[in-house]
Amino acid sequence: MESTMKDLRGGESVLDMSPRSTVGGGVEDVYGEDRATEEQLVTPWVSSVASGYNLLRDPRYNKGLAFSEKEREAHYLSGLLPPALMTQKLQEKKLMNSIRQYQVPLQKYIALMELEERNERLFYKLLIDNVEELLPIVYTPTVGEACQKYGSIFRRPQGLFISLKEKGKILEVLKNWPERAIQVIVVTDGERILGLGDLGCQGMGIPVGKLSLYTALGGVRPSACLPITIDVGTNNEKLLNDEFYIGLKQKRATGKEYYDFLHEFMTAVKQNYGEKVLVQFEDFANHNAFELLAKYGTTHLVFNDDIQGTASVVLAGLVASLKLLGGTLADHTFLFLGAGEAGTGIAELIALEMSKQTNAPLEELRKKIWLVDSKGLIVSSRKESLQHFKKPWAHEHEPVNNLLDAIKAVKPTALIGTSGVGKQFTKEVVEAMAALNEKPLIMALSNPTSQAECTAEEAYKWTKGRAIFASGSPFDPVEFNGKLYVPGQANNCYIFPGFGLGLVMSGTIRVHDDMLLAASEALAKQVTDEHYAQGMIYPPFSNIRKISANIAADVAAKAYELGVATRLPRPENLVKFAESCMYTPNYRSYR
Missing domain, CATH: 3.40.50.10380 (Malic enzyme, N-terminal domain)
Incomplete structure (x- = not known):
């Protein structure tokens, strides 16, 4: 391989290593993080050795004041940084x-x-x-x-x-x-x-x-x-x-x-x-x-986060909420405000999960799910004028023009907002849900915060603290009658990073609905009794990397089961393998 010798002080290459780098002599793992640890000495290079001023300008290798005196000397950094040494933690x-x-x-x-x-x-x-x-x-x-x-x-x-x-x-x-x-x-x-x-x-x-x-x-x-x-x-x-x-x-x-x-x-x-x-x-x-x-x-290996990611995270919240609501998914009735890609995507995944649990036909279980769009309840008499993705949700019912009347007609146990329009869950709407249910499940999922169908405070206040609430954007905990309620955030960030890692680490070539169900179930399993006690149906984000590793493992397991994973042989412990593949941002020591 041809080498070019140039002045190191200018930060030019001394060694061409294309197409992929090795770090410290170890081959970078295509499935995840290169396996060098903090203790190992590595050489900061990509397709060339970086040094001097150019090293400080390369965001991947720059450590600022964390460069040791030895590293400053070896990589021509003397004088380019103030004399103080500062750890990454500092x-x-x-x-x-x-x-x-x-x-x-x-x-x-x-x-x-x-x-x-x-x-x-x-x-x-x-x-x-x-x-x-x-x-x-x-x-x-x-x-x-x-x-x-x-x-x-x-x-x-x-x-x-x-x-x-x-x-x-x-x-x-x-x-x-x-x-x-x-x-x-x-x-x-x-x-x-x-x-x-x-x-x-x-x-x-x-x-x-x-x-x-x-x-x-x-x-x-x-x-x-x-x-x-x-x-x-x-x-x-x-x-x-x-x-x-x-x-x-x-x-x-x-x-x-x-x-x-x-x-x-x-x-x-x-x-x-x-x-x-x-x-x-x-x-x-x-x-x-x-x-x-x-x-x-x-x-192709494709995934739509607005349709599939949102559906998976909402389904996880619904599965977790059964611990508080009682019954199975098929025992509940769901009403959506919004029938776009998010609403119909969530509805379809709920129906798939119910079908998986009960072995009943998908068409039957779709009847447990109702959608309201800008023209009112989606019913069979409107079928001819509906976009194709709304048609499976056009059930037999007389026309209903607004959300409040739809609640009274359908009597849902869960109200899910995916309209993209703020303040649609009014006091009357939320009170109607509370009148029908001991623990009304209210999910105001539209983003950003200004577009949320209602706030956490409104949901708890209007239901006298009985609501199980989740939103798309974050809301602060709410104190009502001396009790602290922690609203859940049905944020796609719970699903797509772990889902993507599971696909990448297993070399999966196609996404299947069963992988989305596996991701939802993996997330729901992370909710503990302590979380339920605060009214939470999602685990806290502070544990997100552990959550992602568990989701990745279950998604990869499903990919192997379906025969679409190409990384063989299958790792014995998929959770440990997921953790070993994860990039860690700790600084390396350069030689």
């Missing part, structure tokens, strides 16, 4: 103090993104050790505001922007990304960002945020993650008229032009990264989301 303390000084969540978001750009391991250390505090910053609700202002806070490429200008050249564009061993891609076209609508190219904040959680919560290596935004234009007039908008200034491509472009993208991804790369669709509009999932589910 750096973490200092940065958390600094981040807590900011009053505005978006300022905290920008500070964290800047940290990731200069010191990757410290960023992930902060996120893992302070997950409950920082999750609302790097993800919902703050990431929504970050997307709205992404044009003004954009600093450097955090992923790939693939626009219609690249039609016919997408494979070449993918090859511009420096990493080759990609395991997870999160892609959006920006048309339906959270509950905020069409943000076009500025939707990039979502794939970036999701993948930082794949690493922090699921342990997938940062270098194996690739955020992508597909820019086919935007119908947001405000953005089209904004001189600082960073995307294509044209109306959205639709129909054949859109689907041909997406097909070129999906073909190029498989060609460049292989059969086992996971493509997670994120925040596509309903019609496209269902179409893409159906089209590529049989040919």
Whole structure:
């Protein structure tokens, strides 16, 4: 292999090791973290040895003031850093103090993104050790505001922007990304960002945020993650008229032009990264989301977090809540406000789980689930005018125009909000649920917080403390009549990082509904009696890496059972294997 000798002080290469690096002489494990530990000496190189000023500019290897005197001498860092030595733990303390000084969540978001750009391991250390505090910053609700202002806070490429200008050249564009061993891609076209609508190219904040959680919560290596935004234009007039908008200034491509472009993208991804790369669709509009999932589910490893991730996490909460509600899933009646990709996705997974438990036909069990959309209860007399994904939920019933009347007619035990519209669970609606049920289950799932169907405080107050409540965005604990209630957060972050890790570590080539059921059941099992005592139906986020390892193990086990896992032989202990594959952000000692 040809070597190039250049001046080390300039940080240029002394050893070409492409296509993949080895670290400290050990081969990087394609299934997860390279196995070097804190105690082992490693050499900081990717395709070249990094040293001097360039080492400090490389976020993957930069340790700031944590470089020892010996390392500073060996890697030409003398004089480039102040003389103080600071451990990673002390750096973490200092940065958390600094981040807590900011009053505005978006300022905290920008500070964290800047940290990731200069010191990757410290960023992930902060996120893992302070997950409950920082999750609302790097993800919902703050990431929504970050997307709205992404044009003004954009600093450097955090992923790939693939626009219609690249039609016919997408494979070449993918090859511009420096990493080759990609395991997870999160892609959006920006048309339906959270509950905020069409943000076009500025939707990039979502794939970036999701993948930082794949690493922090699921342990997938940062270098194996690739955020992508597909820019086919935007119908947001405000953005089209904004001189600082960073995307294509044209109306959205639709129909054949859109689907041909997406097909070129999906073909190029498989060609460049292989059969086992996971493509997670994120925040596509309903019609496209269902179409893409159906089209590529049989040919690629694809997952839609809005349809499948949301469904899996909500099902986990429902399974866990049975301990408080009593009975089986099939004993309950579910009413949804919202019949888009989230609502229908959750409904279908609930029906699948009930079918699995009872061996009854799916069509029969769907009748336990009712959906309300903007025109009222979905009933059979409306079938001709319904979108295809709503049709399975059109049951025999006279028309009902609003949610309150639907509750009185259907008498649900669980009310689930996926409408994307805030304040829809009014006092009358919640009181109607409380009148029908001793313990009404109320899930206000729309994001961000401003779009929640009701707040935790309203749910507990209007039901006199009887509600079992969960939301999509975080709410603080609520004290009512001297008792502290801890609201659950039905956050997809519980599911997708562990789910993705399970697929990656087993070399799975297709996603199956049974894997989603396995993920839901694995999450529900993590709720303890202590959690139930506080009214919780989800475990605390502080244990998220342990939760993710257990979900990954159960998902991988199901993949082996279904014959779609390619990593052979199957590891004996899948939980231990999942833990061993997880990226850990502790600093290494460089020789």
